[in-house]
Amino acid sequence: MNTDHIIGQSPLIAGMKRILAGGRIVHAYLFTGPAGAGKKTMSGLFAQALLCTGQGNKPCRQCIVCRQFQSGNHPDVIRIKKPVDKTAIVVDQIRELQGIVKVKPYQAGKRVCFIEQAHLMTEQAQNALLKTLEEPPSHTLFFLLADNTNTLLSTILSRCQHFRIGSMSGEDISEILERRLSISRQDAAVYAALSQGNPGKAISLAEDDTFRHNREILIKGFSQAGSAGILELYDIFSRNKDRKEELLDILQIWIRDLLILKETGEWNLVVNLDQTHLLKRQVSRFTSAALRDMIKNIEESRRMLKNNSNYQLTVESLLLSF
Ligand SMILES: [Zn+2]
Numbered sequence: 001m002n003t004d005h006i007i008g009q010s011p012l013i014a015g016m017k018r019i020l021a022g023g024r025i026v027h028a029y030l031f032t033g034p035a036g037a038g039k040k041t042m043s044g045l046f047a048q049a050l051l052c053t054g055q056g057n058k059p060c061r062q063c064i065v066c067r068q069f070q071s072g073n074h075p076d077v078i079r080i081k082k083p084v085d086k087t088a089i090v091v092d093q094i095r096e097l098q099g100i101v102k103v104k105p106y107q108a109g110k111r112v113c114f115i116e117q118a119h120l121m122t123e124q125a126q127n128a129l130l131k132t133l134e135e136p137p138s139h140t141l142f143f144l145l146a147d148n149t150n151t152l153l154s155t156i157l158s159r160c161q162h163f164r165i166g167s168m169s170g171e172d173i174s175e176i177l178e179r180r181l182s183i184s185r186q187d188a189a190v191y192a193a194l195s196q197g198n199p200g201k202a203i204s205l206a207e208d209d210t211f212r213h214n215r216e217i218l219i220k221g222f223s224q225a226g227s228a229g230i231l232e233l234y235d236i237f238s239r240n241k242d243r244k245e246e247l248l249d250i251l252q253i254w255i256r257d258l259l260i261l262k263e264t265g266e267w268n269l270v271v272n273l274d275q276t277h278l279l280k281r282q283v284s285r286f287t288s289a290a291l292r293d294m295i296k297n298i299e300e301s302r303r304m305l306k307n308n309s310n311y312q313l314t315v316e317s318l319l320l321s322f
Helices: 010-022 039-051 064-071 091-102 123-134 170-181 185-194 199-206 209-223 227-239 241-263 273-283 288-306 311-321
Strands: 028-032 077-080 111-115 140-146 161-164
Touching: 010 039, 010 161, 028 039, 039 064, 039 111, 039 140, 039 161, 077 091, 091 111, 091 123, 123 140, 170 185, 170 199, 185 199, 185 241, 185 273, 209 227, 209 241, 209 273, 227 241, 227 311, 241 273, 241 288, 241 311, 288 311
Parallel strands: 028 140, 028 161, 077 111, 111 140
Antiparallel strands: none
16 A cells, blocks of 8 residues: 555554455445544545555556546545535435446446535435445445444444544644644654644644644733733633633743653753743743642533633633732
């Protein structure tokens, strides 16, 4: 299998290679992992390897099939998604798909149907799909992509071979960021650490100016002792209500870095490596107990906000506790 342009995911790739080498292809594959984990990339690689008509290592990335696949113009590759104006993949979409798969593929070989966000299929849609999975047309493969399996019927799950996309190492994510976005190694390492193992999240954070701005202000505000700093923090929280989780993450990871430095002095465990001077300056200002209390308070506020507590009051009391 040709995995030149893929970074990480070695257990998953090993599984795919075994299937390709053994030639035992089933009709339906399920790829699960949180949004941004790489479901589309990994399922695409596998599908392309199955469709490729080139010689040697597949996908060859050069044959006509590979080129059509890469440009999104392969006539036998179908993608089902949730319509923008709907909250689910509905049964009509599956019925339409069933009409298509009854007919032979345009090109010799196979057809691949991707069902993206498969976890958003209604029960009715899943039951319709189940009928097709029970008697699949010999020329068609189904690739279901889902954030998790919670909403999928067990009868659907039992028809699919399951690939789980695990979280990636910080180093692998850094490499992806450096290659894709041409940012510095140090910045890449920071976003990789903030993404908690999710390459898609790392890319969107690195490209997000608001995130960068908020992070700067939060770190600066936290570093200023007294009420001026707290006011700045409060201001950011009131202007970014819809990004509260992200703001709490930034603060929590910052305080966690201080605690790690305080207790172990190990810089290789630190996330905010672009801010070493500020961390060094702050670490002596707090006791370990105080830092632990702050982390506990953040967790508590997170829980309260999830339960719809008053936003202003919760944020105020958290910030005052700093
Ligand atoms: Zn090819």
